Amino acid sequence: MSKNEAPFIAEAHIGHWIESLDRLLSEDFKGYRMISGRGGEVGVKEIRETRRFLTDMETRLEKLAKRKAAHAEAGILAEKVFEKYKYPAKHKKVFIQRLRHGLQNYYISKYFPGSKTSY
Numbered sequence: 001m002s003k004n005e006a007p008f009i010a011e012a013h014i015g016h017w018i019e020s021l022d023r024l025l026s027e028d029f030k031g032y033r034m035i036s037g038r039g040g041e042v043g044v045k046e047i048r049e050t051r052r053f054l055t056d057m058e059t060r061l062e063k064l065a066k067r068k069a070a071h072a073e074a075g076i077l078a079e080k081v082f083e084k085y086k087y088p089a090k091h092k093k094v095f096i097q098r099l100r101h102g103l104q105n106y107y108i109s110k111y112f113p114g115s116k117t118s119y
Helices: 014-025 044-066 071-085 089-111
Strands: 034-036 040-042
Touching: 014 044, 044 071, 044 089, 071 089
Parallel strands: none
Antiparallel strands: 034 040
16 A cells, blocks of 8 residues: 555455455554555555545456456556546556556456466
């Protein structure tokens, strides 16, 4: 988790990640300082934003999977997501590349495990 950057989800287990974030948002961690491995201290706001982002990505990818969309369609979401979450414009190209890669890999591994598809 980091500030002003989308989570890297290519090899993620989003459901587990959301559970972990919920735990960090619980009373058990109230008053603690959270230090991210990328970007230093993060607060409740960043944790909630990350959770919202992950939930949104999971929902969008599930819709694609229900209609058996090609993995390239998962990558197309990257630009739409960039606009929705208002990440810094100076990082747009790198952000979209990174997110496209993550979305496509996550989509393939979760919804088409064992498939020989790659991009």
